[in-house]
Amino acid sequence: MSSLSFSLNLGTLFPVLLAITLVRVLAMLHYASLRRVYPGFRTLMYSALMVFSGVGLLLLRAWAGELPMLVFLSNMAMLVQGALVYHGLGQYGRVPRLRERTRQNCIFIVLVSSLQLADVLIDPNMERRVLVLCAAAMFMSIRIAVELPMRGVRILPGWRIMCFSYLVTAALQVLRAYNVLTIPEFSALTMQTGGVIGVYAILYRIMQGSLELYVVFAMNSAMLEDDLHAATARIEHMAQTDALTGVLNRRGLELLGAEALRTSFLAGDSAAVVMFDLDRFKRVNDTLGHAAGDELLRGVAAMCQGSLREGDVFARYGGEEFVLVAPRTGEREAVLLAERLRVAVESALFPVMAGERVTASFGVASADQGGLEALLQRADAALYAAKESGRNRVELSTGPGLRREAAA
Incomplete structure (x- = not known):
């Protein structure tokens, strides 16, 4: 009697994530071409595109090696994706002073990315680089999960769920940092082969991407329906109003x-x-x-x-x-x-x-x-x-x- 077994690793999951993210981007492009989309939709579409770019750069790093520019761009793509999610969900939730908060995120990303580039050029240390990236990604995720629901004015279907999903993302970054600290002689090869934490992180990112696609469609549809009701009410009001005097007809x-x-x-x-x-x-x-x-x-x-x-x-x-x-x-x-x-x-x-x-x-x-x-x-x-x-x-x-x- 034979047994069937298989193993999941980053080498198999990255192409899956790449393909699913591409489908997500194409689905959002198709949706935007057919109907009106609201502020936040295109920002979240760009965040999906940034995931696609980041995963592609990581695959390129695995093939070409730890080139400084590839390291800089792949790490920056991960952080920019978080900033875009923050801005997109913030637009849907009508978070006050969103532009100022997004500017803070951008400054933070530039500082972290500069540190990462300096690390590669001056004193390469894979363990330190991953720990800094984990801390930065954890900070961005907590800001999405905690700050947006606290400050959001408009609550749309699935909006809070999408925000809270980044609590899991933050927890996975903590576990990844712990994993790095407990693995002796952490290297680029160690990072590429991943381990159980890396596998779980990619699996969760795949599920989170699907959730994001559903939520952004649900939020946009809810806003379309609200606008339709408002337009219907305006038409009904016009039909009941005398054009000359402004009172009822x-x-x-x-x-x-x-x-x-x-x-x-x-x-x-x-x-x-x-x-x-x-x-x-x-x-x-x-x-x-x-x-x-x-x-x-x-x-x-x-x-x-x-x-x-x-x-x-x-x-x-x-x-x-x-x-x-x-x-x-x-x-x-x-x-x-x-x-x-x-x-x-x-x-x-x-x-x-x-x-x-x-x-x-x-x-x-x-x-x-x-x-x-x-x-x-x-x-x-x-x-x-x-x-x-x-x-x-x-x-x-x-x-x-x-x-x-x-x-x-």
Whole structure:
């Protein structure tokens, strides 16, 4: 009976890591070509590219030997990869003062890389070089794992998990440093053959790279979805807003006004609808022009909007006609509210009118049940009565009314 056995070493794992990292870079490039990506995505893609470059340089070192430039570039690639991860995750997490913190990382990398180069050129010592690199990589990993979650403002799917994964990276660097200290006569050959700690470190890097790919896709997709919801809300708001005055339009009134009535009636309260239009508005358009008429409508809408109570729904119903839905408002209170608005319109000095006064007629309807359309019809009938009674007055509806064209 035969047995099957195999061994893992750095010579077999490095090419696997190289291939997986290349696939990760290509996947991120393809994703970025198909949809919008946010700040942090490309930075993390560059970090994967830096892993690919670092592993390639390590393989080249194994083949060409410990050339000073190869040592400098491979060690620097490892540290730059950590700085890019810090910056990319920091962008996604909206970490404050990120540019300053990234600048600190860059200065740190330049100092460590300079020490490594000086070591190779002046007094080569593999054990010292590896220990310095382990300490530097451990520092970068702890900064990612601890500092980013503490300072992050926006938490996206998988973001904290990705940050915390670098705690394991830091622990592996500690174990690697301990391994170096316990191996007598540590050399380049010893580093290339690795050992159990080196094998575990590469295996973990492969798993961490896969996790990073999943997390960066998840974070970017979550931000795309948030932007889609925000854009939908903006479109919905535009569809419910009158372009001229900035208040609700008829569609917005039908949605929000009906909801305000329903809430009031469910709570056992009365609600009221106040409908008004500007008296002799056609004369304004005819004498001063339509631009002046538009300016007057904007001024009246702004004045009324500023006088609303919490929960009131105010809309331009059409032309010079406006509607106010007043939830939790009885008949007497609604009449007083309309009277205050009437006096406010009459007392206001609108610059476009060149000192000429503006008046408005009001119709009020109140109920403790029913729908918005029925109240609008009653308020409209009361408004018609106000027009017929001489304008610039408030009329209360006493019964059902029908829709008609108001007197000019």
